[in-house]
Amino acid sequence: MALVTTVAAPSWAIDSDAQAFFAQGRQLRGEGRCTDAILAFRRAFDLYPQGLGALRNIAECEEELGQFASARVSWWSLRRAALQSNEPKYEGWETDAESAYKRLESKVARLTVHLKGEGQAQAELNIDGRPLDPRLLGVEIERDVGPHQLTLTYGGAAPVVRHIELTAGEREAVTLDIPRPVAVTQTPTVKKPGGDEDEPAKGSKAMRIAGIAAMSVGGASAVGAVVSVLLRNAALGEIEETCPDYQGCNPSLESTESRGRTAATLVNVFGAVAIVGVGVGVPLFVLGSRSSSPSAPSAPSSPKSPKAASSLPQLRVGVGPIGGGWAAQIGGKF
Template structure:
């Protein structure tokens, strides 16, 4: 709304100036400025300093010699807590009053300088710095407005409150930082330009297939899988050997009962438990060995160069053959498990 009012006032003023004859331009401009100044005074008296500043600015643009508009602007800004803006306008008023020959502005330069210095402790300052921009085109914006590069590293007075700093460096989005200024604060914001993205680090385009893993990584995975499979095969052989010992002990200490069954004394309970546990472990280790060896061979075959050796399949064959051996089982016998055991192979 403020911008619309200001534009409307400016357009009306421009139209009046364009329609007026040349000798009457100066007088007409002063009269229009007085009208706008009066409007600004009404708004200020009503406590509407923000709208009053718009009217005073328009009056000052039409008739720069009317320093009363500039003084009212500075006073309104000070009332609104815009101390940095007020200090700038008080200093502009000091300079304009020193150059004016109008008697009514006598002493205004001293008043303006006093107000300028009195507000010095109330403003906050902001210093912006950029790192890593060597040889690159960058642009810093402060509160949405481009900042002159010559002001980088310079302590800038700004009004209190939140400010937004943006660094445009050619990336997909600018670097953004928000900073809060409080009375007397001296804030320094350093923005670091990210290093250029190389082709190797650039993200893959949407829909593009992911690059395949390196050959050495695949081979390493294959060797690791073969190692796990080999360990599983060795553990299977050991478990089968323990199971074979238990079966042998049961066969030697038991009497045949027909149909492949045996009658055994209770003292062979430990051998039976050992054989059963060994059978279970043999199955588990054999599965691990088969999976590991199969995965290792597959990875090595898929990794160029270096086809997998066919000899790696030998432990798998041994483990598979071991799984086909007889299973150790226990069957109850009349009189209870504690007195007689019947074992079937």
Template sequence: MSHAAAAQPRNPKADAQALFEQGRAAVEARDCARAIPLFRKSQETYPARGTLFNLAQCEAELGQIASATQHYKELLPQLEPSDPRLPVTQERLAELEPRLPKLVLELAQGTPVPAELHLDQAPLPQGSVGSELPVNPGDHVLIARWADGRETETRVSLGEGTRKSVRLEPPSVAAAPPDPSQAPAPRPDAPPPPASSARRTLAFVIGGVGVAALGGSLITGGLAMGAKGDLEEECPDPSRCSEEGMAIRLRGRNLTTASTIVGAIGLAGLGAGLVLFLTTPEQRTSVALTPAILPGGGGALLHSRF
């Protein structure tokens, strides 16, 4: 491509025509949802009465009553008396007007006018307060922002032909935080603050793990006892034991060892949980955890005095 061709300016009218033709193709395919943005872009690129008429037609078909009414009213003074689109536009306006939802913005007593107003992210002039705003049926979000930074967000839903009022009032000013320098100094004899609940939570967690481990120890111990019964049935004479009996004996030993280890862990966890719980500042106790030799393995004993 030559530099001269590349330097040629874009033709807004041709671009708008191409967009318009794409929109018309979508209309013929009964797809107004796709046609509307094409017509809007075409109208922004190069305004034309035909584009505006087709845009309003599609908006009315999809129930966008406020948008269609606005564009029909914008088109109306541009049409000549002989234009066949004039009676259609007048008829559609007469049909849409009674169906038009209206939103009224009111100020609470003594409330200043907001510095900024946005309806569905589109800015509104301050003169919108107190007047009826035509809106499309459906859900809307109104944001009001005052000069001091306070802001409110209001959600409102309107059906066809309805009229709703929204009262604008800024939120209350939050109380200023206390000045730390004005806080009274603590007395020397003041009792220490209570211990954090996190310590007790940790105590319950560790204790719970200990209880669960003790439960596991009882289960594995029961399995070991069952293995012992199976061994006596399989090998009445220990000196003459089959291979299956030897496997049962090995399984029983492993279960016994596991029961002892899990039981020791459970005792230690339960003891540690009790120590954490009883040594919180609220508890006036003396505790001691000492090792002990228990049947079937090692463990710990907890001594406490209240």
């Protein structure tokens, strides 16, 4: 079982470190670097609070820098510490500290902050990044001269920020307005003319485009099939004219026979593509056109009149033999 023992640092070691920081602070103050000297004196005072010389130097440096509010706090802390000390070397320091505290009263700047508006209970005020006790709202407080930033957070999207500049002996009153919460309402989406189409409209448009493309391929194939039929018939007619019984034909007709066979094959290919292209394209085009048309109020059902029936898209696709081959017949009304 391990035994952990905490041993406090000896007082002479703490006193030695405090003396080192105190000496550093005295050197920096002698060089006119009071801002850096204050940091050294504070470290010395934190290590050895009984050493009131560090606290006195802090008060004197703050006064030299024009930080009259901070200096008054330090002088008053020195007065209280001197009254509690039994060290003979600090005798009379409480009187010096009280005199300095009163001397700076006319130089210190004072600030009063008021809040206006709803939600004050949830509001939080920061002065120079430090929160202000809500009990001090509306109360005059001492502040050092120079620039200050007031930041008010109230639960809104952006805080209220105010920058002020205080001068020696000035009394400044600031009122911060808490913005009213903005009610968030959803407004219906209105489609602007020429704006983007919604998803159903885009789908209908895509169907129409696909239908037109398929019909174009089918139509071109139908034309190719007709041309192939004509070429086949021309080759067949040439062979029948030169060699009617197909016996002992001139070898020069082999190229004509090959051209006829190729044309016959193309008839079958083009015919099949034409049937598929038109058979698929027309339904896609019709469905896309129906989906994109604006919906009208429903009306009581009634028998369709011949005129209404004739207005519906109609398609006729057929394939038939011609002259030993096949031909696609396409017809329709839209």
